[in-house]
Amino acid sequence: MTAGGAPGSAGGTQERRQGTAAGSTPGAAGGAQERGRSTTAGGAPHAAGGASHGSWTRFPAAALALWLVTAVKGAVPFVVAVVASFVADRPEVGWMVVAVVAFMLIAPVLRWLTVRYRLGDEGVALRESLFTRRQRTIPYGHVHAITVEQPPVLRLFGLVRLVVSSGDSSDGSIALDAVPASLQMAIEARRRAAAGAVGSLTADDAAEPSPTAAAAMPTPAAAMPTPAAAMQSLAATATVPVGPAADVSATAPTGATPIPADAAPCPTDATPILTDAALAESTPVSADAAPTDVTLAGSASIPSIGPSPSSATQVPAGPAPASPAAASSSPAASASSAPHPGTGTLAYRASTRDILLFALTDLSLLVWALALWGLFQKIDDWFPDQAEAAVSGATALVLAHGVVGVAVAFVAVLVVLAAISTVASLLRYAGFEAWRRGGDLVVVRGLVTRRTITIPVGRIQSVTVTRNPLRKALRLCKVEVGLSARLGGDGGDDTSTSDEATLLPVIGDDRVVATLRAMLPEWDVRPVPMRRTGRGLMRMYLTAPLAMAAIGAAAGIGGMAAMGAAQAGGAAAMRGLAIAGGVTALIGLCWMATRWLKYQTDAYALLPDADGSGGIVVHGTDADSTKHAADDVVIAPLPHRIMVTTANGLAMCTIVTRRARVQSVERSTTPWRQRAGVERLVMPLYVANGPSELRFTALRHADADCLAAWADDEAGADSSDSATRA
């Protein structure tokens, strides 16, 4: 590392500001700013992007064009508004508009002239020096995620939009709007080199024992006791599409899932996919050294445009092993020009069927429905004349046809919404793929704008599996990861942050465990016996909402009853009372439904740590243990994990997170609850893009003691802490 020693500092992002009074013009590209570019100890591995890296670089001209277009787009509403409100009888207004638009266009030009980026020795840096010189550096060791997206416009120029996120909560990302695609590889390589130099990726503030041990994970060859076993392991991995493993590596849209759909799926199989990655990590020449790489990377060609169900079906559905010849037949695929995950292991690919399922089971359909309803209401205001007549005519028509007409209209609206949802989902998730590459998780998705998100596994702070009621009925679920940084920045065509950290948009309950194990063996997410905290405490859950609903209902009914009897003045008041009561009762009922679900689902399990003796053995089911005996690889799961199931609204979710994320333990009770031996416990979590707390609405003191002791580090690996406490 250089003398700058950036990774040692605490913050994720370093910032320097200074006035430009010293006459440091933007053109004098920071000779003084450079901390002598001495050769690094880690050795910048592949200077993939050519000569420009390492020195301050101006964005390509296409970036200027992009910013100008964005500025014009931003100016359109303003111009329209001004022109519409001051009708064109006053020419000076027109000139004002021209001036303002010109000013709006100057800003991008100035920005383009003054902004530089650099891949320095210590980190990625962005320097803005228009009025205030502001330089941000994200050290390679602090990179939490890299998001790459390529809108069609940028694809024309071979450019990408690249966002480097750091752990800073405030302004911790650097967005490079249009940079050469090769830059991504350069950053990745440097990041990995930095991680290797430090020894582990995480100098995390929480300071759990390095969770990203992926790089330091035992490679299979090293872990195997005998060479023969090692050979067998390689063979087993190379012929991966055997039984359920094919299921993991490629989601065949034919849907011939060999695993029986079971309510509590047993982890049936998990190919030690990490081993490939570990191999690739330890041997930089990977492509030829490890045949395992070729197999998986080859069998799944990386699409650069759109969804490719065809390539998903390339993998034979049956147990026929993919021969190395077939695998090597598409070596060019991994060298395609678009942003791609490179060599790695395909852990999950969403077929078009999956995306459609996602779209149709998305309950935000209802939100859309409400929006549409609002629009429908607004139509009267916007188009007072003919449109209103047309609409009311249509409404009358529907009403005239009675129930059938209403039903048809309803179905029509639903179909429209489903179509909208499908299009939106396809735009976002088409060609969704999740790759495991060494210590990184790489997610590629998007129809028009391909987006590649690279997340070092060690930065993942939580894993959440969510089932909304519809998906629960269909045995589907959605998996998201919580990070310690926000992804993606501000740009992009879909700015909804909710889907940024989606790992698996939709997946069958029967496949989720195996897939997650392939992706995140460190997290070891699987069904475990849970301690249900709400058992027998239904009263505690339901009293408050029930009381609210009852009071509301009483007020509402009372108001309605009194409305008829009262005089004119009183009737209005009673009507108000009835409305207020009705609303209260409705809210109470919704609350009750949520509480009921929580009562049913609230549970926790303190997951076993890897104590010194070893860890969780990742292996096949016992039934075919002979076949998979060689696949057993000891992968230590992350220490101090907790699994919590709860209900969030009407959706049920399973959260797995780590103790280091728990910031405090807040227990609360009341005298009457205490008499029943019950309290409430909340553990606020420090996770961005993820759950903000673990909440147990009502649990017994002993459970609370247990959780508090776990959170308090007190017991360490010991489980018998409540005994010592008592």
Next chain:
Amino acid sequence: MDRETSGMRRADADGACADADNRGGYVWDRAGRDEREWQRPPERITRAWMVQGLIMAAALAAAAVVTAAVCQINGWWNFWTVALAVVLAVLAVAALASIPVSNRYDYEFNQFSIGERDVRIRKGWLFRSMTTVPYNRVQHVDTKQGPVLRAFGLMTVQVHTAVGEHEIEGLDVDQAHRVVELIAARAREAKEDL
């Protein structure tokens, strides 16, 4: 195979670490069965609370009166404005009535403990809460002093974590500074240990 099942069993044991015969919850006992040293703010905090309660009640009452006056002058009386005024008035009375009760019992329960590994703060009598903040989660510590507390020479200590803050209310100014020093030092130690 063996290891995995043992892992499962361990999880089970962990999950069931709260035995049926152990009722638990001793942290809630007023005597405090855990051997921790609990401190409490000086007794004059009850007077500060009383002043705060009176101010709150007065503000609510004033709001109710203003609502009533405005409605009366403009003739805006209807169900909703009546409801608003009534609710405000009821809240004002409740605030006034709860002052002696909460002063007496809240003070009883209002304690904090600066332990070896964490800070614990107990609050409330009717709605009791106990917050545990481990030192290695403490981001920073600072003090706060509103006008009422200043009049009584009291000071509030705020312990900040990455996602929120927790208050130790109404300490002597000297005591508050000592507490800040102590927590900061222990937090530093805890971070260095890691």
